[in-house]
Amino acid sequence: MNEAAGLTVLVESPLPDPLPVGRATAIYCAGRCWHRSRHVAALEIAVEGVRQPVRTAGMPRPDVYAEVHGPGWAGPTSPDDPEGHSYRSGFWVTLPIPARPEPGSVDLRAVAQLEGGAEVTAPLGTLRVDERQSPRPCPDVPACSEPCLIAICMATFEPDAALFKAQVDSIRRQTDDRWMCVISDDCSSPQNFERIRNAVGDDPRFLLSRAPERLGYYRNFERALAMAPAEAELIALSDQDDRWHPDKLALLRDALRGGAGLAYSDQRLVRPDGRVLSETMWRGRRNNYTNMASMLIANTITGAASLMRREVADLALPFPLTPGLQFHDHWIAVVALAAGDVAYVDRPLCDYVQHPGAVLGRPDKGDGGGGRLAVLRGGEFDRWRQRYYFGYLAREIQAQAALARCEGRLTGAKRSALRRYVDAQHSLTGPLWLAARGPLRALAGRGETKRTEWELVQGILWRRLIAARARREPWSGGKVLDAAYPPLEPTGFEQRGLRRWRASLRQD
Numbered sequence: 001m002n003e004a005a006g007l008t009v010l011v012e013s014p015l016p017d018p019l020p021v022g023r024a025t026a027i028y029c030a031g032r033c034w035h036r037s038r039h040v041a042a043l044e045i046a047v048e049g050v051r052q053p054v055r056t057a058g059m060p061r062p063d064v065y066a067e068v069h070g071p072g073w074a075g076p077t078s079p080d081d082p083e084g085h086s087y088r089s090g091f092w093v094t095l096p097i098p099a100r101p102e103p104g105s106v107d108l109r110a111v112a113q114l115e116g117g118a119e120v121t122a123p124l125g126t127l128r129v130d131e132r133q134s135p136r137p138c139p140d141v142p143a144c145s146e147p148c149l150i151a152i153c154m155a156t157f158e159p160d161a162a163l164f165k166a167q168v169d170s171i172r173r174q175t176d177d178r179w180m181c182v183i184s185d186d187c188s189s190p191q192n193f194e195r196i197r198n199a200v201g202d203d204p205r206f207l208l209s210r211a212p213e214r215l216g217y218y219r220n221f222e223r224a225l226a227m228a229p230a231e232a233e234l235i236a237l238s239d240q241d242d243r244w245h246p247d248k249l250a251l252l253r254d255a256l257r258g259g260a261g262l263a264y265s266d267q268r269l270v271r272p273d274g275r276v277l278s279e280t281m282w283r284g285r286r287n288n289y290t291n292m293a294s295m296l297i298a299n300t301i302t303g304a305a306s307l308m309r310r311e312v313a314d315l316a317l318p319f320p321l322t323p324g325l326q327f328h329d330h331w332i333a334v335v336a337l338a339a340g341d342v343a344y345v346d347r348p349l350c351d352y353v354q355h356p357g358a359v360l361g362r363p364d365k366g367d368g369g370g371g372r373l374a375v376l377r378g379g380e381f382d383r384w385r386q387r388y389y390f391g392y393l394a395r396e397i398q399a400q401a402a403l404a405r406c407e408g409r410l411t412g413a414k415r416s417a418l419r420r421y422v423d424a425q426h427s428l429t430g431p432l433w434l435a436a437r438g439p440l441r442a443l444a445g446r447g448e449t450k451r452t453e454w455e456l457v458q459g460i461l462w463r464r465l466i467a468a469r470a471r472r473e474p475w476s477g478g479k480v481l482d483a484a485y486p487p488l489e490p491t492g493f494e495q496r497g498l499r500r501w502r503a504s505l506r507q508d
Helices: 062-069 161-172 190-200 217-226 248-258 292-297 310-316 328-339 380-405 412-423 430-443 453-471 492-505
Strands: 002-004 007-011 025-035 040-047 050-053 056-059 090-097 104-114 119-130 149-156 179-185 206-210 232-238 262-270 276-278 306-309 342-353
Touching: 007 104, 007 119, 025 040, 025 104, 025 119, 025 380, 040 056, 040 090, 050 090, 056 453, 090 380, 149 217, 161 190, 179 190, 179 217, 179 232, 190 206, 217 232, 217 328, 232 248, 232 310, 232 328, 248 262, 248 306, 248 342, 262 328, 292 328, 292 380, 292 412, 306 310, 306 328, 310 328, 328 342, 328 380, 328 412, 380 412, 380 453, 412 430, 430 453
Parallel strands: 149 179, 149 232, 179 206, 262 342
Antiparallel strands: 002 007, 007 025, 025 090, 040 050, 040 104, 056 090, 104 119, 232 306, 262 276, 262 306
16 A cells, blocks of 8 residues: 555556566556545546546545544545545546557556645556567477468366367367367366376377466466467367367368458357257347447357457457456457457357356356346345446456557447447446447347346446445445445356356357
């Protein structure tokens, strides 16, 4: 915690470490900032001297107030009470970070404008910038100009032995044999790791690596992508328990010949025994691979059904940090569409196996509450809070990161769509745009988002209401306003609800 001239400031969200050289990005920065004797009228964060306004500041933090004044607090009596400055100390912002051409560091400083015009600054932290590690060469892949090598990047964790073997066998049966497979295992038990090793055997096309610590599937897929050898110009993602059709890689490779950066296909939904539940993913929802705003709001591209060019994977790395559950394929889909075109093969090229151990279940089946975040913990106002942090804000961070990473590749329309979403929580027309967008597109037969926009609007309204209540007199004593602090991770119950919501949107 930094204190300078009466200003207390602390970043409580994790910051990425390190950032790669030559790669612009956006980071999520949340914490507390307050002055002991004067009201903070405005807050900015300077990134290498360039100031960025923090438009979500002065949010209620009763936990900070209790920490400063003791657990027996009754709450400040008015916004002008000096004792209450720590109460309205919460802030969060997404900061664009420009590309740095060489290793070094990026300094962050808080700049607080105090009531009366005085300005106080304090250091917030330093972001380390290092050279990006070059992909390792694969000595077992012979040099060849045509066709270019495909790196299959698989993430595993405690896989079902039979399903994993079926997936490996389906990869071996590909008619396009110009591939190799890297497997990043996320610290499976020794017994299961040995089963993985036995399943791939001594086949030199498989490279197995165990992560040094538990990462979670989002970071494990990031690690798998980073393991793709230098020779690979195309990259496919693979789950541990699906089954690929023999011509999957060949047809997706053909789909990229038109210049798209990523191609994906339909999938069948099947039981572990092979019984078909659905011949298509698109029962009850429209597919989308052209509309930027719809892709950001509700992803339709499944990572395990995709093949991408190397430059798309490079743009996606490193994955941004967002609050709540994180989904690698949603982020990659946003980057791929922001950077260029996406192609679609209108036939199932793999079987999406539905079983109790899967991260998500059947994607066309809701949660009994409209397929939405209504399954989260009780209280409508608290549900709106979840829709802000895990719905609106997570996508806003992705949009900011895509704007930074894909600058120079974005068309005017795509840049405008991302920018409009980013500004929605602070503009007067943003919530109206979102509220009208879902129903209007559904009426036109374009229901790819399943009207998720309305829940994002509820999240934005929650943020505005909570800010207004923090300024209102008399204050509530924190009985409701303690929900304003940005959570870094959802509870276990919230995670289950988010998985069901994502399954209803077909985001995996």
